[in-house]
Amino acid sequence: MRTGEDALLVRGLVSDSRAVVPGCLFACVPGASSDGHRFAAAAAAAGAAALLVEHPVPVPLPQLVVPSVRAALGPVGALLAGDPSAELRIVAVTGSNGKTTTSTLIRGVLDAGGWPTGVVTTVGARFGDQLRDTALTTPEAPELQATLRWMLEEGARSAVVEASSIALDMGRLDGLAFEVAVFTGFEEDHLDHHGTLEHYWASKARLFEPDRATAGVVVVDEPWGRRLADQARIPVVRVGTAPGADVRVLDSLSDASGTRVLLADGDGVHLLATSLVGRMHVTNIAAAWAAGRLLGVPAPDVVAGLAAVVPPPGRNTVLRTPGAPLVVVDYAHTPGALELALETARGLADPGGRVHLVLGARGRRDRYKRQGLGTAARAADEVWLTNEGSHGEDPAAIVAELRTGLLGAEATVRTVLDRYEAITSAVSAARPGDVVLVVGRGHETRLQDTADPRDAVHFDDTEVARAALRHEPDAVLDEREAQAS
Numbered sequence: 294m295r296t297g298e299d300a301l302l303v304r305g306l307v308s309d310s311r312a313v314v315p316g317c318l319f320a321c322v323p324g325a326s327s328d329g330h331r332f333a334a335a336a337a338a339a340g341a342a343a344l345l346v347e348h349p350v351p352v353p354l355p356q357l358v359v360p361s362v363r364a365a366l367g368p369v370g371a372l373l374a375g376d377p378s379a380e381l382r383i384v385a386v387t388g389s390n391g392k393t394t395t396s397t398l399i400r401g402v403l404d405a406g407g408w409p410t411g412v413v414t415t416v417g418a419r420f421g422d423q424l425r426d427t428a429l430t431t432p433e434a435p436e437l438q439a440t441l442r443w444m445l446e447e448g449a450r451s452a453v454v455e456a457s458s459i460a461l462d463m464g465r466l467d468g469l470a471f472e473v474a475v476f477t478g479f480e481e482d483h484l485d486h487h488g489t490l491e492h493y494w495a496s497k498a499r500l501f502e503p504d505r506a507t508a509g510v511v512v513v514d515e516p517w518g519r520r521l522a523d524q525a526r527i528p529v530v531r532v533g534t535a536p537g538a539d540v541r542v543l544d545s546l547s548d549a550s551g552t553r554v555l556l557a558d559g560d561g562v563h564l565l566a567t568s569l570v571g572r573m574h575v576t577n578i579a580a581a582w583a584a585g586r587l588l589g590v591p592a593p594d595v596v597a598g599l600a601a602v603v604p605p606p607g608r609n610t611v612l613r614t615p616g617a618p619l620v621v622v623d624y625a626h627t628p629g630a631l632e633l634a635l636e637t638a639r640g641l642a643d644p645g646g647r648v649h650l651v652l653g654a655r656g657r658r659d660r661y662k663r664q665g666l667g668t669a670a671r672a673a674d675e676v677w678l679t680n681e682g683s684h685g686e687d688p689a690a691i692v693a694e695l696r697t698g699l700l701g702a703e704a705t706v707r708t709v710l711d712r713y714e715a716i717t718s719a720v721s722a723a724r725p726g727d728v729v730l731v732v733g734r735g736h737e738t739r740l741q742d743t744a745d746p747r748d749a750v751h752f753d754d755t756e757v758a759r760a761a762l763r764h765e766p767d768a769v770l771d772e773r774e775a776q777a778s
C-alpha cells in the first residue's frame with residue numbers, strides 16, 4: 294500500500310465498464326465473450342481511478358497487475374466493501390431447485406427471531422421494503438459485496454445469499470464467510486457450463502468446506518445429498534424423510550391454501566404451516582427450520598417466521614378467479630421440478646379436472662434437458678408447446694426436441710409458438726375445476742428471441758394469464774403493440 298502524498302484512494306470495485314462510478318477501481322476481467330481489458334479506456338473516461346489488470350494496458354491510470362483478475366474479485370471486493378461478512382451473519386443456499394424459496398423462508402425465520410435480514414436471490418436483492426435488481430442469480434463478487442454493505446448500512450444484521458453452482462465455480466462468493474450453508478437437493482442442470490454432473494456437484498460441495506461455512510444443513514432425500522452429508526468436513530444437520538435424518542419429515546399436506554409439515558428433531562415434534570403451495574416445498578420448509586434452529590432462533594419464532602413468509606413471485610403462484618380454472622405460474626425448468634409442479638397441479642384440480650401445461654425451453658442453454666422436459670410433461674392432460682425465449686435458436690426446432698419426450702403420450706399436444714397465444718389459448722380451453730400450469734420463466738419479465746439482450750421485450754407470464762382470466766387479453770396486446778412500435 295502506498296502512503297503519503299502519492300497515496301491513491303479508490304472507492305469501490307467495479308467489473309463492468311457500464312457501471313463505473315467516479316473514483317472506483319475497475320477490474321479488467323477476461324471473459325468468454327469479451328475481455329474487460331478492452332474496456333479500460335471507457336472505464337477511465339467514466340471516472341475510474343485505477344485499474345486491476347492481468348497485463349498493463351495503454352491507459353493513463355495507475356494499474357495493479359495480478360495473475361488472475363477474476364480470482365482477485367472476491368477478496369478485493371470484500372476489502373473495498375469493508376468486509377461486510379465480518380459484521381453480518383450470512384447464510385448461503387445452494388441446490389438445483391428451491392434456492393429462492395428456501396432463502397426467502399430463512400430470511401422470514403431470521404426476521405422473526407429479531408435479526409433484520411437481507412436476501413439476495415434470482416428475483417433481486419431485498420432488505421425491508423427496498424428491492425434492487427440483480428442481473429444474475431448470484432451477482433459478481435464486487436456487486437455482491439457492495440450489496441451486502443448496503444444492507445448492513447440500512448440496518449441488516451444478517452443476510453441470506455442464493456449461491457448458484459456457476460457463481461461458486463467462478464469465485465463470485467469468494468471473500469465471504471458463511472455461518473450456515475444449505476443444500477436443497479440435486480438434479481442434472483447447467484451442464485453447458487459444468488460439462489459433467491460430477492463437476493456440477495463438486496462446485497456446490499465447495500460451499501461445505503471449513504474455509505467457507507461453519508455448519509451445514511443438507512437435504513438427504515437423494516443420493517447426492519447423502520454423499521454431501523457424508524463427505525462434508527463441517528458439522529451437518531441432515532434433513533429429510535428417511536429415518537436417519539436429524540430433522541425428519543413425518544408427514545405433510547399441501548393444498549391451494551399452503552403447505553403444512555410435521556417434523557421431528559432432537560427437541561420434539563413440530564407442526565409448521567406456510568402459504569407456499571406445492572409438495573416440492575416440504576424439504577425447503579424443513580431445511581429452513583433446521584437453518585433457523587442452527588442459527589439459534591427460538592422454535593416459536595421459527596414457526597411464526599415460516600407462517601408469515603410471502604412466497605417469492607413465480608414459485609407456484611396460484612391465480613384464483615371465481616368460476617374460472619386455477620392458473621399456476623412456476624419457474625420449473627428441469628424435468629424433476631416439472632414432475633413435482635405437475636403433481637401439485639394435479640392435486641389442485643377438482644376430481645375429474647384436467648391439467649393443461651404451457652411448456653417451452655430456453656434457447657441456447659442446456660439443450661440436453663429438452664427431451665426430459667417433454668417426458669415429464671406426459672403427466673399433463675393437455676400440453677401447449679411454445680416459445681420460452683429462443684435467444685437466436687429456431688423456436689420450432691426447440692419445440693420439436695420437447696416433442697420427442699412426448700412421443701406416444703396420452704396427453705393432447707399442440708404447438709403454439711407465440712407464447713402469448715399459447716397461455717391465452719390454454720386458459721380459454723380450460724374449464725372451472727381444471728388447472729393451467731405455466732412453467733419455465735416464473736418471475737422473469739424479459740423475453741429474448743435473438744442473441745442480443747437489447748432485443749428482449751417485456752413479457753410476464755402472470756400478467757398474461759391474469760388478463761386471459763379476466764377475458765381482457767387486449768390490454769396486454771395493446772401494451773405489446775405499443776412496445777413493438
Ligand SMILES: CC(=O)N[C@H]1[C@@H](OP(=O)(O)OP(=O)(O)OC[C@H]2O[C@@H](n3ccc(=O)[nH]c3=O)[C@H](O)[C@@H]2O)O[C@H](CO)[C@@H](O)[C@@H]1O[C@H](C)C(=O)N[C@@H](C)C(=O)N[C@H](CCC(=O)O)C(=O)O
Nearest residue numbers: 308309310322324325326327329332429430431457459460
Ligand atoms: C458463465 C457465466 O456466468 N458468465 C458470466 C461472466 O461471463 P464472462 O466471464 O464470459 O464475461 P464476458 O461477458 O466475456 O465479459 C468479460 C468482462 O467484460 C466486462 N464488460 C463487458 C462488456 C462491456 O461493455 N463492458 C465490460 O466491462 C464484463 O462485465 C466482464 O467483467 O460474467 C458476465 C459479466 O458478469 C456475465 O454476464 C456472464 O453471465 C452470463 C450472461 C450468464 O448467462 N450466466 C448464467 C449462466 C449464470 O451465471 N447463471 C447462474 C445460475 C442461475 C441459476 O442457478 O438458475 C447465476 O448465478 O446467475
